[in-house]
Amino acid sequence: MPATGEAVDTMSFPLVVGVDGSDASLQALDWAVDEAARHGLPLRLIYASRWEQYEGLLPAFDAGRSSGAIVAQNIATTCAERAAARNPDVKVSAEVLAEDTVTALLAESREAFAVVTGSRGRGELADALLGSVSLAVAGRAASPVIVVRGAHGNLRGEFGRVILAVGDVTEGSEAIGFAFREARARDAALHAVRTWCRPAQAHGGPLRSHEAKSLLYEEQAATVLGEALDEAEGRHPGTVCHREVIEGPAHRVLVKLSERADLLVLGALRRCDRSGIQLGRVSHTVLHRAACPVAIVPLRV
Incomplete structure (x- = not known):
């Protein structure tokens, strides 16, 4: 990001959404597709391959049982396909990064219109956490962070x-x-x-x-x-x-x-x-x- 006080055209940046295959991240993905369409922004999907060390192992859909790298790519690809199906006019890209999730999303926030996350993680502690990733990113990111939560009517606007x-x-x-x-x-x-x-x-x-x-x-x-x-x-x-x-x-x-x-x-x-x-x-x-x-x-x- 530019120095403090320097004007930034954030509309030239993508909307970034963290995905991990959980129900909460899929909800955040759907919301992010709609948000990108509203603002005419490209959508960038990020899967950090060390997400599991925080919040469990299994996605909400079956991404396969092969090696970690293949599972990660399957999750990213499935999420990209879901985004494209929701709105074909939104330009979607997806990337798997060999980083822990907080580090990856904080780095992405330096050149993002905003970073979108779900309100829950995966695994046994999901209900007890904001989750931990969302809280850490919301409290440290350089860009706006939108934590997607709420009932159906709130999410649909x-x-x-x-x-x-x-x-x-x-x-x-x-x-x-x-x-x-x-x-x-x-x-x-x-x-x-x-x-x-x-x-x-x-x-x-x-x-x-x-x-x-x-x-x-x-x-x-x-x-x-x-x-x-x-x-x-x-x-x-x-x-x-x-x-x-x-x-x-x-x-x-x-x-x-x-x-x-x-x-x-x-x-x-x-x-x-x-x-x-x-x-x-x-x-x-x-x-x-x-x-x-x-x-x-x-x-x-």
Whole structure:
């Protein structure tokens, strides 16, 4: 990726999807085909041949019982055929890489419109994990990462609504543009949300003072929301954008809103002087509990 602050034409990059033959990865693949078609992007399928060390051995379909290399190629080929059958107009390529999955997808994210993963892995621990690959990639990738999860209606885009979580204005700058583009590509409305929490009332304090502080907190949330969106709306004419400030913990509010959404978009800072997973509590929670696909959009600082 170019240096911080340098403009990048991400529309010239492919949409990358990690495949492993599991039910969750096939669901992510189908979603990624539709996403690539919406944006007019080529689709790049990646099978990392060391996936098994994380999340089990057997794919959801029968890819054969021969050597590991043949099994890997069979999975990649079968997934490519599935993508082509779903939408023949999407240009599809597939590659088997002799890497562990996280390393492979993080490398791919440097020149990707976005990286798409499933919400579960394979094997005995699948139900207990986000899975581990998806969480690691979402917390470290250079590009947006979309974790595909949710019910049938959410995955099919039946609600016509993209949710944008507006946190810190700086943190969310890249996420705002991403959310507007997603809403436009889907011909959907954008629902931008900023949460706030009522201050704790001092024991024995006057009720009127407490109510005044609550009103101030709500007004501050509305101000942040306006500052984040005013300029962006001018750059994206024609996209319907609803603004709402909602009282309550952000993670709970967003999980509830995700029940009637096609996509939930959040921003995440990537500090160049830090390593490891860089995700806050809100991102962690929605990645595990949201009822629709979740996009984590990084901003490098």
